[in-house]
Amino acid sequence: MAAKSTHFGITVRNVTKAFPGRDNGPDFLALDDVSLDIGPGEFLALVGPSGCGKSTLLDLIAGLSTPTSGELLLGDTAITGPGLDRGVVFQQYALFPWRTAQANIEFGLEIKGVDRRARAERAREVLELVGLTPFAKHYPHELSGGMRQRVAIARSLAYEPEVLLMDEPYAALDAQTREALQSDLRDIWERTGTTILFITHGIDEAVFLGQRVAVMTSQPGRIKTIIPIELDHRDVDDLRSTPEFVAYRRQIWGLLHEEVRKAFQAHDPALAAATGVA
Template structure:
């Protein structure tokens, strides 16, 4: 039996209360496996703990209970085996695209010539050949996110963790980057966990879609997406009947959770 690449076992995350408030439980008893090379999309209502879960896998935060395993070993902190891409590009404005990608390679101890070679290859992988010397203010939002993805892929992480990376982009750019990400995933075989609020995006990208409950976050269901993905770039998978069925299934799973999350917010505001 293949060891999961990522394994969460009864994971709980609690944050201390402030100003006399009770402790806040973001995640409660989350159990989930992600296979090596799998593309898993994660959806759930706002405030359900999706980002907290990603932080735990990234090693940016520690569990309050349960365990997070990578290749069967406990995650004890950040590592170069995991790359993270956030919604905000987090690029250094004083560095060129090439120098931004080289930054993580400096931490990995590569020499200058090797850093430049690897960074150029990573930018080529995301379709930015010719833009190596551009600064972030000279790039569009979509191009900035490509640089952020290239930076995370440059040191060849085994796992790529993506927290709503396309949320701030226009629809056309978002769809273009979705296709680009799928192309990169097929080429590299990287295990990807992708957080999104978009049901269409989750169905389009994920081999499986994990649906979370409202706070405290738990795994409500995991839907396997079994769609024939044509190689023809002009084909429209989103208009296929199967795509619509999966979208409806996930929407039905989410609908009651979104309503409950709204009720909790309203009660908390009183």
């Protein structure tokens, strides 16, 4: 399947998101003045401490939530709600257990009003893309966790979204399956040219996948820095062992460690002092 000729990027402009406080308390500020540009066809990985607002930002881009202030754009169009121009893949597969792999993939096409023959053909194309052609008639309970996540990815790709939003999709998988799916996703991205925002807690995963890695601060979430990743995936057998990869990992870990320390101090200053976290 050839990459699309045109793609849209994402613009996040001065976005703040606050949630009402409990029991008439102060509002909870999840995101504070976040600005971020994801270029058309770019693969951006997003990392940050737990609770920094990564998933909140993804929900805003998906149109599942609205910002307290600021603006979000897909191309030149304001994001005002969910749409089939954005595919979302979560950690949980959310497949329909009564549908086969192919029928699960066809779901979005049904919503779009695509006729039965066309959607079956398209489902077969993306099944081939994710390497699951022999399992088209299998039900989710007959598939491994990695296979089910491939079906979820294929379902999102089937209706050709401009953007694929992925919220820690491999977090529940074992290490070997996770690394295999990371390689698969890079291949799919290179073949389709889809703009991808990938949220992860894994530094190795972010470095392996992203053209750039955006690092968020501790709560309230802001963009701390964005690191371009320049690695050659084509001619290296074990990319993760190269000095270049190790250097990126160390750089991002240093940035994250600083934010985790700040979050720890803010949450429990007494314990932080007692344990020597300064």
